[in-house]
Structures are given as C-alpha cells and as structure tokens.
Amino acid sequence: MNDDLPLALPPGRDRRLARGEALFRAGDPALGLVLVREGALELVRLSSEGRRLILHRAKAGDTFAEASLFESHHHCDAICAAPGFVTIYGVADLRRAAMADLDLAWRVAAHLAARLVAERARAERLALPHAADRLLDMLHALPPEPDGTRRIGCSWKSLAAELGLSHEATYRALARLERAGLLRREGRDRVRLPVVPPS
Amino acid sequence: MNDDLPLALPPGRDRRLARGEALFRAGDPALGLVLVREGALELVRLSSEGRRLILHRAKAGDTFAEASLFESHHHCDAICAAPGFVTIYGVADLRRAAMADLDLAWRVAAHLAARLVAERARAERLALPHAADRLLDMLHALPPEPDGTRRIGCSWKSLAAELGLSHEATYRALARLERAGLLRREGRDRVRLPVVPPS
DNA sequence: GGGCAGCTATGACCGGGATCATATGAATGA
DNA sequence: TCATTCATATGATCCCGGTCATAGCTGCCC
Numbered sequence: 391m392n393d394d395l396p397l398a399l400p401p402g403r404d405r406r407l408a409r410g411e412a413l414f415r416a417g418d419p420a421l422g423l424v425l426v427r428e429g430a431l432e433l434v435r436l437s438s439e440g441r442r443l444i445l446h447r448a449k450a451g452d453t454f455a456e457a458s459l460f461e462s463h464h465h466c467d468a469i470c471a472a473p474g475f476v477t478i479y480g481v482a483d484l485r486r487a488a489m490a491d492l493d494l495a496w497r498v499a500a501h502l503a504a505r506l507v508a509e510r511a512r513a514e515r516l517a518l519p520h521a522a523d524r525l526l527d528m529l530h531a532l533p534p535e536p537d538g539t540r541r542i543g544c545s546w547k548s549l550a551a552e553l554g555l556s557h558e559a560t561y562r563a564l565a566r567l568e569r570a571g572l573l574r575r576e577g578r579d580r581v582r583l584p585v586v587p588p589s
Numbered sequence: 590m591n592d593d594l595p596l597a598l599p600p601g602r603d604r605r606l607a608r609g610e611a612l613f614r615a616g617d618p619a620l621g622l623v624l625v626r627e628g629a630l631e632l633v634r635l636s637s638e639g640r641r642l643i644l645h646r647a648k649a650g651d652t653f654a655e656a657s658l659f660e661s662h663h664h665c666d667a668i669c670a671a672p673g674f675v676t677i678y679g680v681a682d683l684r685r686a687a688m689a690d691l692d693l694a695w696r697v698a699a700h701l702a703a704r705l706v707a708e709r710a711r712a713e714r715l716a717l718p719h720a721a722d723r724l725l726d727m728l729h730a731l732p733p734e735p736d737g738t739r740r741i742g743c744s745w746k747s748l749a750a751e752l753g754l755s756h757e758a759t760y761r762a763l764a765r766l767e768r769a770g771l772l773r774r775e776g777r778d779r780v781r782l783p784v785v786p787p788s
Numbered sequence: 789g790g791g792c793a794g795c796t797a798t799g800a801c802c803g804g805g806a807t808c809a810t811a812t813g814a815a816t817g818a
Numbered sequence: 819t820c821a822t823t824c825a826t827a828t829g830a831t832c833c834c835g836g837t838c839a840t841a842g843c844t845g846c847c848c
Contacts, residue, residue, distance in 0.1 A: 409816095435713055443716045445709050457709075460702040466709075488695055495694035496687055502701035503659040509708040510644050510656075510665075514634055516715035517642045517753030519836070521805070547825060554716030559805050561827055578814090578825095718806070720835070746795060758835050760797055777844095 402479040407431075407470040414468050420458040422480045426450055429474015430543070434467045444552040449543060450474065456502055459484065471544065516554050521563040524553045526572065529581055539580040546579075601678040606630075606669040613667050619657040621679045622697075625649055628673020631747070633666045643751040648742060649673065655701055658683065670743065715753050720762040723752045725771065728780055738779040745778075 407413060407429060414421055416435075424431070426448045433446040433455070445466055448454040458464055459481055488495040511531070518524045528549070532540040542549055550560035567573040574582045606612060606628060613620055615634075623630070625647045632645040632654070644665055647653040657663055658680055687694040710730070717723045727748070731739040741748055749759035766772040773781045 437713075437717075441716075443713055445712065457702040457705045460699040461706070465706075485695070489691055492688055492691070492694075495691075495698055496684070499694055499698035499701055500659040502698055502705055503656040506656045506701055506705050506708060507660070507664075509705060509712060513644065513708060513712045513715055514636075514642055516712055517640075518636075519753075519804090545825060554718075556806055557825085558807080558828085561825095562805090565827080718834090744795060755836055756796085757798085757837080761835085764797080 402477040402483070404475055404477050406475040407473060409470055409473045411470045412467055413470065413476065414455075414464050416463075416465050416467055418464050420461050420464055420481065421455065421478050423456060423459055423478070423484060424454040424468075425477045425479070426452050426454055427475050427477055429470060429476075430472040431476070432469050432471045432548070434469050436467070442551050443554065444548060447471065447544065447548075447552065453501065456498075456505055459498070471548070521553075521555050521559045522567055524555065525549075525560065525563050526567065526583075528553060529573070529583060534583075538585075539576055539582045542579045542581065544579070601676040601682070603674055603676050605674040606672060608669055608672045610669045611666055612669065612675065613654075613663050615662075615664050615666055617663050619660050619663055619680065620654065620677050622655060622658055622677070622683060623653040623667075624676045624678070625651050625653055626674050626676055628669060628675075629671040629742070630675070631668050631670045633668050635666070641750050642753065643747060646670065646743065646747075646751065652700065655697075655704055658697070670747070720752075720754050720758045721766055723754065724748075724759065724762050725766065725782075727752060728772070728782060733782075738775055738781050741778045741780065743778070 402423075402425070404427075405413070413424065413431060428450050430447065430449045431454050432444050433448075435443050435445055437443065446454070449472075454476070455464070455468060484494075484498075488498070515524050515527045518527060529540060529542070532542065534540050546560055546564065547557040550557040553560065555563075564573070564575070568575065572584065576582055601622075601624070603626075604612070612623065612630065627649050629646065629648045630653050631643050632647075634642050634644055636642065645653070648671075653675070654663070654667060683693075683697075687697070714723050714726045717726060728739060728741070731741065733739050745759055745763070746756040749756040752759065754762075763772070763774070767774065771783065775781055
C-alpha cells in the first residue's frame with residue numbers, strides 16, 4: 391500500500407501494543423501519522439446501538455490514521471488486533487520535514503489519494519445488497535498468493551464487521567458459496583477462488 | 590469544503606457542461622483536479638447488474654475527482670447533474686506549481702484528507718442496516734439553513750442511489766418517518782428535522 | 789399545446805438479512 | 819491443566835428491503 395513513503399520520514403516515536411489495547415480513542419487529540427511495524431490495527435467505530443463497524447484495517451507495513459494529520463482530534467477508536475508495535479510521526483515534525491523536502495508533501499497527498507480510492511471501493515462494496523456479493527467482491531480484491539489462495543488476515547467475524555454484515559449472514563453466505571463451488575476454504579483464514587475466464 | 594485551495598492554483602482550462610453530459614468516463618486518461626464553478630457533477634459507478642451508485646456529488650465551489658491527480662485513468666463516470674461549467678487543472682501544471690509553492694502540496698493533502706474523512710462517514714452510513722437510519726443520518730449531516738430546513742440539493746431518487754437504496758425503499762422510509770414525526774418535507778427538496786435535545 | 793421522460797408514490801409479494809438461541813471447537817490466560 | 823472466552827456454525831423466526839406493477843404528477847422539449 392505504501393512502499394516509499396516511510397523511507398523518507400523523519401524519525402518517529404515507537405510504541406508497543408498488546409492485543410485489544412487502544413492506540414487512541416475517539417476524542418483524543420490527533421497523534422499524527424502512524425506506521426504499523428508489526429502486528430495489526432483496526433479503526434473501529436461503535437454505533438449507538440452497539441454495532442461494531444471496522445472502518446479500516448492495517449497490517450505490518452501499512453500506514454494508519456493518515457487523515458488525522460489534518461484533524462485536531464480522532465473520531466474513531468484504534469484497537470490493536472494483533473500484538474506488535476507502531477511508529478508515530480507527529481504532525482509538526484512531518485510538516486517541518488515537508489517544508490524541507492519538496493516531494494514529501496506530494497507523496498503524502500498521493501498516499502491519501504490512494505486511501506480515498508480504496509475507501510470508495512469499500513463504499514461501493516457496502517452498497518451491494520447481497521451478503522454473497524459483498525463477500526466475493528472483498529475476497530477477489532485480496533492479492534492472491536503464489537499457490538492461488540488468498541489470506542483474509544483476520545477472523546471471518548471481523549471481516550463481517552468490515553462488510554457491514556452480521557457474522558451469521560457471513561457464515562451462511564460462505565457455506566452457500568462453498569456449496570455452489572464459488573469458493574473453497576483452506577485452513578483457518580485462506581480461501582481459494584475459482585479462476586474466472588478473462589472476459 | 591474547500592475555501593483557500595482554488596485561490597492559489599495556476600490557471601486552468603474551463604469547460605462548459607450540459608445536463609447529462611459526461612466530463613469523463615471510466616477508462617479515460619485522468620484529467621486532473623476539477624473545480625466545479627457552476628452546476629453540479631456526480632461521480633457514478635454502474636454495477637454489472639445495472640445498479641447505479643453515486644459515489645460523490647459536487648456542487649458549485651467543490652472540487653471533484655481529486656484522487657485522479659495520482660491515477661493514470663479514471664475508474665468512474667463523471668456526469669453533469671446540473672448544467673454549469675468547471676475548471677480543470679492538469680496534473681503536470683499542479684505538480685509544477687507545488688514545487689514552487691511549498692505549501693500547495695500540503696493543502697492538497699489536507700483537502701484529500703478531508704475527502705477521506707467524508708468518505709469514511711459515508712461508508713459508515715452505508716453499513717447501517719435500515720433505510721430510515723441511513724436517510725436520517727444523511728439528512729442530519731446536511732447543513733441547516735437559517736430557517737431550520739435542510740436542502741437535499743438533488744432528487745430523492747438520486748439521494749437513494751447515494752444511500753445504496755432502491756428509490757421505493759427511500760420513499761417508504763420518508764413516509765414512515767414523516768408519519769412518526771421525525772421529519773417534515775417542505776417543498777420539493779427541503780426537509781425539517783425536529784430539534785433533538787442535546788444528550 | 790401535446791407528448792414524453794423522469795420523479796414521486798404506493799401496493800403486493802418474495803427472498804434474504806438481522807436477531808435470538810444453541811452447540812462445538814479453538815485459542816488464550818490464569 | 820483447566821477454565822473462560824471467542825470464533826465458527828446452523829436453525830427458527832420476523833422484518834424489511836428489492837423487485838415488479840401501477841398511477842399521478844412535473845417539467846421539458848418539439
């Protein structure tokens with residue numbers, strides 16, 4: 391998702407995170423740009439009725455909370471989904487660095503644009519009326535590994551929350567798709583999708 | 590949405606648009622940053638089954654297709670929803686200007702961050718399971734006018750497409766909400782929402 | 789003016805997603 | 819090790835959103 395961006399950043403603060411620990415909560419003053427070095431983070435919003443929606447998931451190598459660079463406060467919770475550590479780049483530091491490095495701000499912008507495109511794809515997916523469609527769309531978007539399988543990288547329950555579905559609907563859709571031969575689960579968090587003939 | 594951004598931009602190309610005309614189509618080479626000067630534009634994606642999802646709507650004063658600054662091709666259609674004209678700032682021009690103006694790239698990034706936040710709010714809305722909830726959430730997000738009403742600025746049918754709902758479900762939700770006293774329509778595209786006591 | 793397209797609106801029907809309940813297996817921590 | 823929590827899984831039921839049909843209305847263009 392971001393290859394060159396972190397390389398040119400000024401030194402940041404490291405912070406270790408345990409599973410379930412919050413890096414920040416809604417209402418906290420904005421941290422700045424967060425780079426996940428190890429483990430995984432989830433950006434979570436809890437609705438008033440207790441529904442849990444996952445707005446973004448970042449694994450090692452991804453940046454996180456990019457938009458908070460330009461906000462005074464966070465408006466979501468950041469929860470550690472897999473233990474690891476992150477590096478935090480404060481706003482002021484980054485701003486200063488951007489003034490020295492003509493290209494840095496442009497790369498930050500490019501990075502935000504990529505996130506925006508991803509978010510639009512997500513919105514498009516959430517507008518699909520059927521659980522199976524949302525699921526397949528999301529799975530097809532995952533990068534296939536050399537052996538042809540795709541790793542979801544989290545529990546199916548979390549994936550359900552990311553798709554705006556109840557986990558029951560997700561398991562049912564999985565079972566139906568598997569019966570229909572449109573999907574095969576291999577191990578805990580891997581799926582194989584049939585090769586579609588190029589249109 | 591963007592106050593200072595256009596002011597510091599280099600001169601761009603103007604283009605007039607008629608209702609229904611496409612500024613660009615999916616697959617076209619990226620135009621660059623588009624500023625809507627008059628009228629309204631919609632970023633539309635047509636699904637394979639013919640469903641029409643509105644990904645973004647921009648009215649006079651808003652920017653449009655910001656992410657295309659960093660993409661080689663468009664992947665949505667841009668359709669004129671209300672006749673008017675736009676100014677187009679090419680990528681190369683903007684990039685050059687960013688090299689001269691240390692702050693411009695940073696402002697572009699800030700702008701993209703704001704769009705990202707808005708898009709996340711949209712995704713959150715699309716994850717709401719009930720039509721009435723999505724509708725109310727969207728309407729509450731509209732800025733109220735001095736008289737307390739809110740202008741939706743488009744047809745209810747378009748709003749339905751933006752909410753990922755069929756227009757029938759939208760009309761039904763509207764009627765139900767109106768019966769329940771949670772909403773009152775005033776004229777063609779205005780609603781009044783009851784004042785909620787601060788929690 | 790007349791005709792046509794598109795928006796607004798509502799009814800009937802069906803399928804599927806939310807919810808609640810329950811059960812088993814897996815993982816995690818004391 | 820054992821217990822507790824959590825993920826996985828499936829069944830029953832209800833509700834509601836999608837779809838199709840129909841109709842009045844608005845606005846627009848010739």
